[in-house]
Amino acid sequence: xxxxxxxxxxxxxxxxxxxxxxxxxxxxxxxxxxxxxxxxxxxxxxxxxxxxxxxxxxxxxxxxxxxxxxxxxxxxxxxxxxxxxxxxxxxxxxxxxxxxxxxxxxxxxxxxxxxxxxxxxxxxxxxxxxxxxxxxxxxxxxxxxxxxxxxxxxxxxxxxxxxxxxxxxxxxxxxxxxxxxxxxxxxxxxxxxxxxxxxxxxxxxxxxxxxxxxxxxxxxxxxxxxxxxxxxxxxxxxxxxxxxxxxxxxxxxxxxxxxxxxxxxxxxxxxxxxxxxxxxxxxxxxxxxxxxxxxxxxxxxxxxxxxxxxxxxxxxxxxxxxxxxxxxxxxxxxxxxxxxxxxxxxxxxxxxxxxxxxxxxxxxxxxxxxxxxxxxxxxxxxxxxxxxxxxxx
Amino acid sequence: xxxxxxxxxxxxxxxxxxxxxxxxxxxxxxxxxxxxxxxxxxxxxxxxxxxxxxxxxxxxxxxxxxxxxxxxxxxxxxxxxxxxxxxxxxxxxxxxxxxxxxxxxxxxxxxxxxxxxxxxxxxxxxxxxxxxxxxxxxxxxxxxxxxxxxxxxxxxxxxxxxxxxxxxxxxxxxxxxxxxxxxxxxxxxxxxxxxxxxxxxxxxxxxxxxxxxxxxxxxxxxxxxxxxxxxx
Numbered sequence: 303x304x305x306x307x308x309x310x311x312x313x314x315x316x317x318x319x320x321x322x323x324x325x326x327x328x329x330x331x332x333x334x335x336x337x338x339x340x341x342x343x344x345x346x347x348x349x350x351x352x353x354x355x356x357x358x359x360x361x362x363x364x365x366x367x368x369x370x371x372x373x374x375x376x377x378x379x380x381x382x383x384x385x386x387x388x389x390x391x392x393x394x395x396x397x398x399x400x401x402x403x404x405x406x407x408x409x410x411x412x413x414x415x416x417x418x419x420x421x422x423x424x425x426x427x428x429x430x431x432x433x434x435x436x437x438x439x440x441x442x443x444x445x446x447x448x449x450x451x452x453x454x455x456x457x458x459x460x461x462x463x464x465x466x467x468x469x470x471x472x473x474x475x476x477x478x479x480x481x482x483x484x485x486x487x488x489x490x491x492x493x494x495x496x497x498x499x500x501x502x503x504x505x506x507x508x509x510x511x512x513x514x515x516x517x518x519x520x521x522x523x524x525x526x527x528x529x530x531x532x533x534x535x536x537x538x539x540x541x542x543x544x545x546x547x548x549x550x551x552x553x554x555x556x557x558x559x560x561x562x563x564x565x566x567x568x569x570x571x572x573x574x575x576x577x578x579x580x581x582x583x584x585x586x587x588x589x590x591x592x593x594x595x596x597x598x599x600x601x602x603x604x605x606x607x608x609x610x611x612x613x614x615x616x617x618x619x620x621x622x623x624x625x626x627x628x629x630x631x632x633x634x635x636x637x638x639x640x641x642x643x644x645x646x647x648x649x650x651x652x653x654x655x656x657x658x659x660x661x662x663x664x665x666x667x668x669x670x671x672x673x674x675x676x677x678x679x680x681x682x683x684x685x686x687x688x689x690x691x692x693x694x695x
Numbered sequence: 696x697x698x699x700x701x702x703x704x705x706x707x708x709x710x711x712x713x714x715x716x717x718x719x720x721x722x723x724x725x726x727x728x729x730x731x732x733x734x735x736x737x738x739x740x741x742x743x744x745x746x747x748x749x750x751x752x753x754x755x756x757x758x759x760x761x762x763x764x765x766x767x768x769x770x771x772x773x774x775x776x777x778x779x780x781x782x783x784x785x786x787x788x789x790x791x792x793x794x795x796x797x798x799x800x801x802x803x804x805x806x807x808x809x810x811x812x813x814x815x816x817x818x819x820x821x822x823x824x825x826x827x828x829x830x831x832x833x834x835x836x837x838x839x840x841x842x843x844x845x846x847x848x849x850x851x852x853x854x855x856x857x858x859x860x861x862x863x864x865x866x867x868x869x870x871x872x873x874x875x876x877x878x879x880x881x882x883x884x885x886x887x888x889x890x891x892x893x894x895x896x897x898x899x900x901x902x903x904x905x906x907x908x909x910x911x912x913x914x915x916x917x918x919x920x921x922x923x924x925x926x927x
Contacts, residue, residue, distance in 0.1 A: 309802075312790055313789045649803050650803055652766070652767065
């Protein structure tokens with residue numbers, strides 16, 4: 303057997319290009335459908351894990367997928383905006399804890415998530431450096447944000463304007479980093495968390511400026527009466543909230559009309575969940591309530607049917623390649639007929655000669671299987687991380 | 696000694712037939728087998744080696760009736776007892792010179808490859824002037840060198856019978872003489888029987904006996920003649 307394997311090895315190493323092509327073909331034939339399956343399974347698991355941990359999401363009527371992707375993964379375009387009164391509505395129903403979510407802005411490529419303290423507790427996010435949000439204008443950053451932007455407690459991140467032409471609207475707000483969250487291997491690692499009111503300030507719905515009632519502001523006051531003070535364009539507006547100027551920050555208009563993108567609703571039991579869902583079934587209802595796991599399963603159903611097509615394609619290509627490989631082996635045997643005859647003539651045993659030929663085929667097949675197995679293992683180990691890295695790109 | 700009795704052989708239903716009523720080749724002699732192309736010289740070698748089997752008759756090679764052996768036993772008998780050298784060398788391109796020489800030990804468990812065989816292969820190659828080319832592949836050798844490798848492969852198992860089929864047919868005059876010297880020397884030094892098929896009548900003087908295959912070949916029904924070995 304050792305001699306047989308030696309001859310097979312010599313043949314394969316001498317014809318290394320042919321061997322390599324066969325090896326790569328066979329490896330890919332085996333790996334593609336299996337590796338794809340592993341990758342899809344892992345992605346499905348990851349997507350559904352976060353969705354399954356989020357019982358209900360309330361949002362404005364529109365695309366449920368957009369709503370879920372934005373609320374859970376802080377991705378996709380922001381969904382239809384709804385009013386903050388929808389948060390109060392959930393709370394007032396006394397059927398669930400309501401966590402406001404306003405995911406619209408970003409800072410240096412990372413999403414700014416406007417929310418409440420309940421979010422951190424609900425997601426089990428702990429501060430590993432610094433402290434929790436303490437005042438308006440502060441933020442806590444996910445671990446990957448801290449790493450990517452090289453920021454920590456006491457540093458600043460600046461929100462990005464939505465559009466350079468939007469002079470009256472969103473303007474950059476310099477936010478002080480209060481703390482850094484621990485690594486959770488979720489979308490939270492890539493986000494910057496602020497109080498929902500801070501996002502309203504970013505949007506321009508609240509602002510802070512120099513106190514016009516003070517004597518030093520006299521030069522920027524146009525008119526003053528008993529109820530109103532009108533300032534000129536020279537009034538200093540603050541783009542950073544500090545302990546010194548926080549008192550000057552205020553919101554105009556009705557807070558309940560301020561925007562949010564979603565409300566995460568955490569009902570204590572099935573019954574409350576069912577009752578809450580029932581409240582959003584009316585035809586005139588401006589909001590929708592969705593179970594994220596259902597939305598994600600629907601998305602995965604689409605992905606899986608696409609995967610089935612890809613697998614079917616890979617199997618067909620695999621069969622064609624396998625047939626080609628078989629043809630290559632057969633042609634190779636034909637080309638080696640003279641060599642086989644020589645081996646027979648000088649006294650090679652039938653078994654030994656047949657073993658040499660089959661060992662070569664088996665060796666290539668086996669190496670292909672081992673390589674495909676290795677690639678599948680690597681996909682299992684690093685596939686999901688690679689997908690996440692790819693998604694973040 | 697090789698003894699052929701009442702042998703008849705034909706390829707399928709073709710017109711060619713080989714009919715040998717009786718032929719004897721003495722042990723430890725060098726015999727040349729001559730005859731025109733297609734007259735059956737190679738066929739006779741194949742029959743003696745047990746590569747092909749006759750439709751009729753007996754071939755006794757060194758006390759073994761090869762015609763009575765099974766295919767597998769004929770192969771084992773051949774690899775241990777008979778060394779074969781071909782006109783086209785028939786070396787394996789993917790093996791080095793040393794691996795080609797040791798090939799018989801890798802293709803039949805009747806021969807066992809060990810360090811002594813390896814040492815013998817190296818010393819044989821050195822003796823034949825190819826000791827510095829052991830790691831090369833046949834494609835990098837001259838014709839004469841290739842044939843010397845083929846001779847080394849044939850004689851490494853120390854066969855008692857050496858069958859060579861036009862071993863000098865593809866060689867230049869210098870190599871022709873050298874290769875024939877090597878073959879004849881081996882046969883004499885090892886008391887082996889040698890049968891060589893050749894077209895080259897200039898070489899016949901170096902053999903003890905000459906067989907003219909024309910004596911045995913029959914082309915077409917009733918056209919044949921019967922004969923025997925012609926001692927020189």
